[in-house]
Amino acid sequence: MRIRFSIPLLLGLAAFAGRAEIIDRIAVSVGNRVITESDLNRQIRVVALQNGVKPDFSPANRRATADKMIEQKLIERELENSRYPLPSAAELAPILDDFKKTHYPDDAAYRKALADYGITERDLLEVLAWERTLLRFIELRFESSVLVTDQEVAALARQNRLSTADAERSLISSRADQQVEQWLKDARRRTTIIMHQEVFQ
């Protein structure tokens, strides 16, 4: 894109404020799904809200966020194809309540925070829903097929001074994570992923 830059242009910016403006565009395409720039920004804001920090819109953070969202898209596709059950509204309501209680003294503070971060409750709910969905996906798709032996559980419990139940849970979880990583690697390889660089500059 050629760039023209002049003083009359700067002076004309006020007039330019009334002309066309990009309100959204594709940041990343994952197969036939997209992550738009507004998706990306929203995700950065919501995560910042969850972590209680200022949103970081630097190119590095945008790329990192896009990377996570790519994985989300791959998993969403798998969920659709395999018809895994999604969490219902009734399941999500207590999670949102819990978040509010944990992070804010009252509803007013919560609403102000949403306004400060430029997001809506629906945006937050979507991210929470996604987190829930991801956990369920890992549980159904990977954890249910992980096998651990009693010897391995006992060894880990001894090593990390955990109860047997905790050691088993930890072992299953770490193996499932490995499988998730491998699955994501394979899914990325099979899918055409294009990052539109102009969005990350």
Added chain:
Amino acid sequence: MVTELLERPYDKMSSVRPQHAYLPGLVLLIAAFPGIIPAQSNAYIGRSVVNIRFDPPRQPIEGEELFQILPLKRGQPLSMDVVRESIARLFATGRYADIQVDAEPYNQGVIVTFRTRNSWFVGNVSAGGKVNDPPTAGQLVNASRLELGTAYSDASLDQAVNSQRRLLEGNGLFTPAVRPVFDYDDRYQQIHIRFQIESGRRARFAPPDVTGDLKVSLQRIVAATKFRRWIIHTWKPMTQARVSRGLEGIRNLYQKENRLEAKVTLESVRYDPARNAAIPVLRIEAGPRIQVNPVGYKFPKRRLQRLIPIYEEHAVDHDLLVEGAGNLRDYLQSQGYFEAQVEFKEQAVIRDRASLDFLIATGRRHKLVSITIDGNHYFSTETLRSRMFLQTANFLQFPHGRFSGSLLRRDEDTIRNVYESNGFRDVKVTAVTQDDYRGNPGELAVALHIEEGRQYLVNSVQLEGVEKLNRESLLARLSSTQGQPFSEFNVALDRDAILARYFESGFPKATFEWNSKPSANDPYRLDVVFKITEGQQQFVREVVINHQGLKTTRPSLVARQLQLNPGDPLSPTAITDTQRRLYDLGVFAKVDAAIQNPDGDTDRKYVVYNMEEAARYSVGVGFGAEFARIGGCQTCLDAPAGQAGFSPRVSLDVTRINLWGAGHTVSLRTRVSTLDRRALLNYSWPRFGHHDSLNVSFTGLYEDSRDVRTFNFKRWEQSEQLSQKVSKATTLFYRYTFRRVSVDRSTLKISPLLIPLLSQPERVGVLSFALIQDRRDDPVEPHRGIYNTLDLGLAEHAFGSQFNYVRFLARNATYHPIGKRFVLARSLEVGVIHALNNNGDPLNAIPLAERFFGGGNNSQRGFPDYQAGPRDLTTGFPIGGTALLFNQTELRFPLIGDNIGGVLFHDMGNIFSSIGKVSLRWSQHNEQDFNYTVHAVGFGIRYRTPIGPFRVDLAYSINPPYFRGFKANNQQDLVNAGVDPCVTYPAKCVLQRISHFQYFFSIGQTF
């Protein structure tokens, strides 16, 4: 310009809309105020959408569909969720590579503009330039893996070029230049790619670089590769096939050394540009010598190598040994050792040697003598037996019968499945084997006991979810109907039938589920529910013919074959039907068909066809031979019944297809043998008058033949024929033929003084009608069906004929399977030639060359070729007849294994002098009487080949004719003997007879 658009997609847009160039200035301005977080364009959120525009205005999706897809609507408040959703839905169509949404204020509202960049799809892919074969241009195109209709990307192009380079390097072409040249089709978003390839010089092999534990000398390894020529020792040019054969050669070398675990790997091929040499880098691990010992039974080495897969796989592992043990056991059981046990034992390696023992306990040899089935009521025993692999012993095919534990289990499963698929869900099948059956040692009997149980029936069938298709037409296709047996097999058939109907109607995502429950009144009657989810129906947007492959063929010829129209449901059946019709034109070497953008979320799709024209000229050379009673010299008179002869044959055919680009064909076929010389020129015009069922052909023929023993003749003939395919089985022919036949007087084996008519050249013009009806299951080796032919011709002065006659010839053949193994085939052929306006001897009114001549290979095996029927009373040579009756009956059966069959046959019939003389009498009244029916019986062997069965027939003629023949040296002797040679020279007139024994060799069934 279009290429630039791909490389710098927004250049064009920025030149049209200069405001985007100011965007960085705006960003800088915003950055000067750090308190502002980049907003989600809050200024426009909530404002009413006054207008929705697209840039460019011409979009790859049609207007109506576009606005249906878009959730953003005019008059609605602008919401970022809806904008995001709009981008997602547009992108999901697959037709866009990039989408950007702009907003600009207008009055109190906002104008939203979607700025898009189209994606591209692969169109025609070809390869050309200086391509050193191998690889061929077709292989290079296949290596690119650029599939018609799929999304194009730069990454896929890079992969394509890399794959082609690898293919070229694998064939010794290490310095290729591969340059893709693009041609863009904006209208259909296609990118046609032609790979211009300069393959360069092919490298030659050089001495391979071999590492590892070889255990044999390098010289022997190099010799095994055959990379070097024999004797002269120059290195061959490298090709992929040679490399592959070379590696196989090394593996075979090690196998001969019994090093069965040898691993031979081609790690890489190094290229030396200075010498243009390719150095294969090989890694070899020879492994120990392994001796395979079958203990307890002796196997020929070749059989052992076939049965134990370690030889073929060039590896020794547990799975292969288990498979080998199983194969040995199955083989032994097929030889009657039904109790055979096989185990294997691997010995340790000592001094580079190891032993692999197969311990075999054959047990006693048995013979399967009896298979009985009881408890069956629903199916007859014959029906169940016809589905079984087990066979009782019979003389030739299975001397010990066919039995093994696995075959018995397979037959039990087969019978169980047959019952279950007919509603007997609770069926039990138990097999009991009895050794020493009826006190006979080694004789085995198998008894199958069947408890059928109750049959489950369908009480009712409900179809849910059917909205767009006709429910009644779907119900009519179902196997599961009220009162019919219920089975999951039938449900599977119904699922396939329903989904096939949906797929044909453009519903690619239709799904099928089912459930069943017992009805309230009867637990053995089930209510079945089929639930259909139709999904979105897809339609043809347009049929796109890529013209890059059409150099000669007229586009109108292609267009007439299309079975799809815009707006039709997107039916895979119609797509492949069009593809088949294009192939049937006979002018294309390749026809690719694809749905463009198959994964895109749109309802209307382009169907794309790519064609590659076949080479227009083809030349064929053939060699053949015939060995039968066809011999004897052309002018000798001493062997009227024929002698054993051998006739080699050479043929040369030249064909030019796709004449005028209209699919017409012209061909020249020539054949030269000791029996005839022939040249045939044919012009064929298929789909005459744009009718698929009509074909016209024009033929010119020259023939110089001595097929008939009585005379040689020359024939010039031209014909015009219109054929009409009435149905799949039935074709009609309308033909006009004009021919001029002249008998070569020097070869005439009958006296020209006696029958001057027969030695004159003749002109015949015939208008004829023919019908062929073929309802056989297999034209090469039919097992059932019917085959009828009818030919009716009229020769008249008005058609340019010297002689007026009507000719009728008809054949009816039927084929009947008897049990699983036998086929009864029969054929009846009748014919008559009736001279018009003739008061004399009907035989004399029909010229010699127009008469029926028969007997031999395909009509009556009691005679040598063309030896049936009336004979010249002086010389004894056949003179043909005007009536024909042949009946052939064959019993065809398998003889040895699957490829060798046998035939018992009975042929009867003859050629008769006239229709009035046709007689079924089987005795010959005297040596001048030939109007009786000759019978022959015989035996034949058929060996199945890819081009049809190779046939040997040996016939015994029960009542061949006697005749008197004048034993002269040549025709002049005959002339000198006067009108009645047997009175003039009685000693030269001898009584002869057609031999009782006849033999024939040929290809193809008799009929």
